[in-house]
Amino acid sequence: MLPSHTINLRVRYPECDPMGYLHHSIFLQYFEMGRVELLRSLGHSYADLERDGVFFVVAKVNVQYKAPARYDEELTLSTRVVRQTHVRIDHAYELKRGETLLAEGTSTIACVGRDGNIRAIPEFLTKQQG
Numbered sequence: 001m002l003p004s005h006t007i008n009l010r011v012r013y014p015e016c017d018p019m020g021y022l023h024h025s026i027f028l029q030y031f032e033m034g035r036v037e038l039l040r041s042l043g044h045s046y047a048d049l050e051r052d053g054v055f056f057v058v059a060k061v062n063v064q065y066k067a068p069a070r071y072d073e074e075l076t077l078s079t080r081v082v083r084q085t086h087v088r089i090d091h092a093y094e095l096k097r098g099e100t101l102l103a104e105g106t107s108t109i110a111c112v113g114r115d116g117n118i119r120a121i122p123e124f125l126t127k128q129q130g
Contacts (some may be wrong), residue, residue, distance in 0.1 A: 002080065002081040002082065002083075003036055003038060003041070003042060003045055003080070003081050004038070004051065004078060004079065004080035004081070005034070005038035005041045005078075005079055005080075006076060006078045006079075007018060007033065007034060007037050007076070007077050007079075008074060008075070008076055008077075009030060009033070009055060009074070009076075009077055009106045010072060010073070010074050010075070011069050011070060011071050011072060011075065012032050012071075013071050013072075014038045014055055015071075015115070016070070017091055019069060020021070020070055021068045021069065021072065022068065024063075024065065025107070027063050027095065027103050027105070028063070030075075030077055030093075030095060031061070031063075031077075031079070031091070031093050031105060031107060032040075032063065033077070033104050033107070034047040034077045034078075034079030034091075034093060035056075035079060035091060037079070037105075038080075038081070042125075043050055044125065049122075050125075051096040051112055054111065054113070054119075054121075054122055055111070055112050055113070055114070056089070056109040056111055056112070057109060058106045058108070058109055059109065059110045060101040060106075060107065060108040061105065061106070061107040061108075062105055062106045062107070063104075064103060064105065065102070065103050066099065066101045066102055066103055066104070067097075067100055067102045068102070069095075069102050073097055074097070075095055075096065075097050075102065076095070076096045076097075077093060077094070077095050077096075078093065078094045078096075079091055079092075079093050080092050080125060082106075084121070084126065085108055086120050086121060086126070087111050087118050087119070087120060087121060087123070088108055088109065088110045088111070088121075089108070089109050090106065090107070090108050091106065091107050091108075091109070092095065092104070092105070092106050093105045093107075099110050
């Protein structure tokens, strides 16, 4: 079973555009928060991985915007792993306000070393999947 995790977010004032809507670029920041918290829910800290020379870089991202969000609204972000190989992880995201789907997206992150070259995902991270 591939892991998933849900977090609650509140739209902050500086995340909004001049019209009062959540700026489109912030969705990507929320997706990153979802990935980091999913990793944390599995008992790992991204900061610890970085100290050990394990980094994940975004290789591809896609967002489909469905409805706007506004300042101070509470949102729910669900993040799940949909595929993992020995060097990459594919995630899927759903951002909602209540039952209203605001955005859905996907990303591919690749594991690299401190030198920026592709490396295998550490075994202790892959054992938790499946």
